[in-house]
Amino acid sequence: MISFTLLLLFFTREGDVKKIDIVYTFLFHIPLIVGITIYWIGLKFFRKRGIQYAVLSAFFSLIIILALYPISFKLIGAWLFPDYFLIASYDWTEMGGIGLIYIVISSLLFIAEQWRDQQSELIKLAQLEEEAKKAELKALRSQINPHFLFNSLNLIYSEAIKKSDQSPVLILKLSDMLRYALEKAEKERVNLQDEVNYIADYIDLQTARMNNPAHVVFHTTGNFDDYEIAPLLLLNFVENSFVHSDLSDRPEIQIEISIENGILDFTCSNKKRDQLSPKKNGVGLGIQNSKRRLDLTYPDKYSLQIKDSDGRYFVQLKIELT
Missing domain, CATH: 3.30.565.10 (Histidine kinase-like ATPase, C-terminal domain)
Structure with missing residues (x-):
């Protein structure tokens, strides 16, 4: 939602947001959403395999983003919005840079989620240890x-x-x-x-x-x-x-x-x-x-x-x- 809002404002040329701006922003996000989703799934699946698998997932996701970008406008755009003439205006280097930014942000979000889950597990473990400690102390006092x-x-x-x-x-x-x-x-x-x-x-x-x-x-x-x-x-x-x-x-x-x-x-x-x-x-x-x-x-x-x-x-x- 944040990405869609920011890019919609960026793609709006005449000040007022129009339908064509919303349509263009939507089509622009299709390769990003698919690529980042694949990358996120790869991180979840390979999180215990090592950093090389995370890099491989990022590279594969970037290829997906570059491959889907022209398809999103030429095929999906023409099929869903036949009344509009829309083109993929960024070349592969520019789109690759944008995709890389999204991959980095997703990586940071994934790391933050893993840290949060780890802290939650540590808290639960500490609570269990404290309960076990109290139970043992009670048994010793008895x-x-x-x-x-x-x-x-x-x-x-x-x-x-x-x-x-x-x-x-x-x-x-x-x-x-x-x-x-x-x-x-x-x-x-x-x-x-x-x-x-x-x-x-x-x-x-x-x-x-x-x-x-x-x-x-x-x-x-x-x-x-x-x-x-x-x-x-x-x-x-x-x-x-x-x-x-x-x-x-x-x-x-x-x-x-x-x-x-x-x-x-x-x-x-x-x-x-x-x-x-x-x-x-x-x-x-x-x-x-x-x-x-x-x-x-x-x-x-x-x-x-x-x-x-x-x-x-x-x-x-x-x-x-x-």
């Missing part, structure tokens, strides 16, 4: 509650066997922690202070049955209220330090959480028991869970260092929360 619940119930069971007065207190604390987990686990981010409080409750739950609770040191530094973090992300590391330790002796567990300039610094270390039973040695799943969540939630924004020596187990995690 693994936390049963794991934590299993260990905590074992703790309360051991206290109940001894008919300890701590059992009701521990059950109430566990209830509060499960309520927090149920409310926060499905969220993408939670208040960092709430998460630190949750870890503090977990530590209290664990130290309640220890012979030497003073050997567990939990220290925090900084203002946590201004930041958010993925829920239950640090719990696996804290839980792992207790699982690795001999809680009946001197576990020497040290847990520190600090925040400065938006950088969360979490360190956790413990004295390892002499020999881990196969059952207790299966804590690797929780650590792998945390690593995967970190990769998905904080890509290129965290560093994780784990040292597992003969005597101590050490974890340092830094996350950029801003």
